[in-house]
Amino acid sequence: MREAREEPAVAHVDRAVQCQLSAHEGGGHFGLLGDTGLYGTALWLRWHGTDEAELVVLPDCPVAAPGPDGEGCCLFAGHAERHTWEDAPEETPCTS
Known part of the structure; x- marks a missing residue:
């Protein structure tokens, strides 16, 4: 959590x-920030319903x-x- 708060690339959450x-x-719910x-x-x-969201650093899925x-x-x-590759093929790749 400390690492997430210190992350300079995230000045505000869109x-x-x-x-x-x-x-x-x-x-x-989980939204990728970077x-x-x-x-x-x-x-x-990370957030639940309309509750307050929190920044978390998580390891990548292997x-x-x-x-x-x-x-x-x-x-x-x-x-x-x-997994993301199990979803519909028209999904955008995670690198976009």
Whole structure:
């Protein structure tokens, strides 16, 4: 949490941040804010319903799609629901 608060790239949180998890009922929501600069971690915004949001640094999800050229999941380790490569193919890649 301290690392997230010290992250200089996030001066304010845009209200347009959307949950990156596949469609789900209840539970927490997570919006990707950016790369932390540390290998294998990213800065996320976490919130529940309309409650206050918090910045968290989370490790990247290590799971990749099956096959030799399997696309990596763009979410965080231990996320609920589906991996990003399991969603519809028209989804934008996590690098955009």
